[in-house]
Amino acid sequence: MATDKTIMVELTDAFSDAISDVDVPSANRAEARIDSSKVTEIMQFLRDKGFDHLSCISGVDYPPDKMEVVYHVTSYSAPLVITLKATLPRDDPNIDSLCDIYWNANWYERETWEMFGIVFNDCPYLKVLILPEEMDGEWPMRRDYAGYPNAT
Amino acid sequence: MTHENTQITSPPSPSEILLHLGPQHPLQPGPFLLDLKIDGETIREAELKIGYIHKGMEKVFEDRTYIQIMPLTDRICYLASNANNDVYCRAVEELLGIEPTPRAKYLRVIANELNRIQSHLLGIGEYTTDVGFLTMFIYMVRERESIVSLLEAITGSRLNHNYARFGGVANDLPPNYKSMALKTLGEIGKLVKSHDEMMSSDSIYLKRTKGVGVLTDKVASELGVAGPPLRATGVEYDLRRIEPYLVYDDLDFKVITQQDGDVFSRVKVRLLEIQESIYIIEQCLDQIPSGPYKQHVTPYITRPKVGEVYTRIEDPRGELGMYLVSDGSNKPYRFRIRGPAFATAQALPPLLIGTYMADVAAIAASMDSCTSEVDR
């Protein structure tokens, strides 16, 4: 199983139309930009290749028109961390859920959803995790969130 | 492992009770709500609800300059404040393209390992009270005091250290630190060993812990946990070894593993890691080079160039990562904290299903979750 930098070549070969901007800045890091509609297939591919540890899912807001979901995928046996970014439109951000592939994606997706309003399709329990329930729908981590700091 | 295991799916039947463990409960290290559906004493379903001490740190950090964030990272998890400092500092250093001085690297390793020892000692202590072993808690806290004093001698504070700086550390070692540290650490090593023997030879303790809350290596990696709970299943996953940072390359240490994956092994891993950390500190004190402990020009107004970085280190609780996006200004554009306790907390409800009420305390405490860090 390829858990080193060659995975990026394999990944580009397998999903040539969905991968762009591949970059390998150091021995332990690799990054690429992916098509948001292919995220489950790509992750399944990586998981089959030995990248069995989803480190983190984060959202990044780039107003006025786009948002990013950033996946950090790594392995329990190798130091390579693959950073995959999927760009979403800001007015209707939605992306497929990874819960079936990585069990621990659940809470990360819930957190990203409640903070950014990025909808993860098929996430089994997409409800607020950290915020109080009355804050549902305010998306506080977006850059233009007006409630901060006055609503505290 | 399915996601139904983390949720309470149906209302309790007449023979079952829905028990809300929390938000205030003697078992907890911080406020969280553990909903349990129990049948007699057996747990049928469990659901963890968090967010009671959500501090909005990721949002707050977007509004602070890089140097202002440094003391705030202590507050992510007060028991691992040095690890938080260190990972943040390394992330910014990577963005800035600078390296800490060689002496500072050793000093950071020393502080990190001392921090790991005190965190493990308190974690084991809390855990032993949860199996009803109050005496061991007080012993562990007593031992922790001297470790915290050692930390205080180099960092200047006992709980929130704020020790790392971009390119260096805040203070150098005080005079005669080596002899003082070696003496204390030798004593602590012996005491912890005797506590370990005391616990391992107690038949009631073994009954409470052996074979309870078993996490196999496959399930553990599926749940995405890291740190001592994963190493207790036999997986040698330690970022100090897999992705060596600072000077861990030059140091000789073992990655502690146990095979069983039960509560006993998780605590055993921590107990052995304390010994290993003591060994690492002893090596560091021997090998530490002389020289400056911080850069000549400490960048107070830090403006990293546009870019992003994901840095991770081995926290006392597992894999602590920080994802920083810089837009070239003096404040981070996005600051993401990937806490180890978040992952372990998520893995708690599936472990509880089918166990007894009394095991909730033992299992939850053996995962050594830190609510402050889960909520951030």
Added chain:
Amino acid sequence: MVIYDDIMYWLVLIFAESHPYSDWIRGILGGLVIGAVFGGALVMVYLERKFLGDIQSRIGPNRVGGRYGVLQLIADAIKLFTKEDIIPANADKWLFIGAPIVALTSGFLMVAVLPFDYLLINGSYYAVNVTRMDISILYLEAVSGLAVFAIFMAGWGSGSKYSMLGGFRNIAKMIGYEIPLGVSIISVAIMAQSLDIVEIVEAQDFLWNIMIHPLAFIVFGICLVADVGRIPFDQTESEEEIIAGWATEYSGMRWGLAFFAEYLHAVVGSFMVALIFLGGWNGLPIVGNLYIPGIFWLIIKTIMVIMFFIWTRGALPRYRIDQVVDLGWKCLLPLSLLCLVWSTIIGLVFG
């Protein structure tokens, strides 16, 4: 010596039950004894704090009442009296209020038959106790069982799930432990050929029961620790699992009484161990002809048993509830039956 003879004459009349006011005087003695046991429980609380502090390498109470903190308990009692007394809204009021009363009643009823000393008057023994009963050991066992109801009442009546779990645990535990407790007492009674605790103590003037019958001592000791609900058997109020078990909803002096009843049971239980197994007021032969009052021996032995209780609390973790029930049914019950066999053999060979 006229006065001395007079006193002896009165004592004979009182304890031989032939004085017209014998009942009244025994009643006054009973009041004194209740006070003494109250004081004993207080001493136990203080001892526990200090000795446990020593075990855990800390100081214990050291502020109120000088550097040894002797008045700490008084301060605690004042605090408890002045706290608000809360009855939860969905509590079962009668059961909630009744529980501490039943617990204390059971403790005080036990005190009624405990002998404390003996008097050797005109060549015959007279035990000093409130009530002389020829089946006192059965009586002790019977009324000590009432405490189970108190805990169930508190657990059920509080209307809280944690309390209910505590009450359930207590019932499940005590069903398994009352039987070995009773059987081990019976096996001692067989050896002494009497159900009277005074006669059991008198039978130990040469060899204590712990030497003849160590197994019964072990079984009785373990069951007693379980009975009074102390670590490693304090599942009914284990803090990290079910907060305080049956005592979760109690506050103020109601909680204080329930708490106190536990210590009362522990003190009376220690008395029973000292009387039944450690020879009661019989002293060690090493002191020779030096006269030491029997009550002194009894108190020394009781304090040793109490110290043992405290020591187990400092040294052991807590069992899980299913392991406790397992231990009761699978280990202690067969052992207690073995005790019965052993004492029957002793009875057949030496009796």
Added chain:
Amino acid sequence: MINLEIIPFMIVSLIMIVSSILVVKAKDVVHCAFACVVSMLSVAGFYVLLNAQFMAVVQILVYVGGIGVMILFAVMLTGRGQGVE
């Protein structure tokens, strides 16, 4: 002069009658169980008044300590709402 023993007899009888009625009439099944225990205890009181102390102790030991706990155990294993009208 009346026999003073009539006073405890009256008290015990009253307790017994009231608790026996409660066994039948109480709404909550746990109250019934506790009333049953109290009436058994008052039977032990009668034995004491009859100077049959051994019987009294055995009554407490067997009926209160054994049967009473068994009744409560049975109540505990049933659902709470089922005994309430």
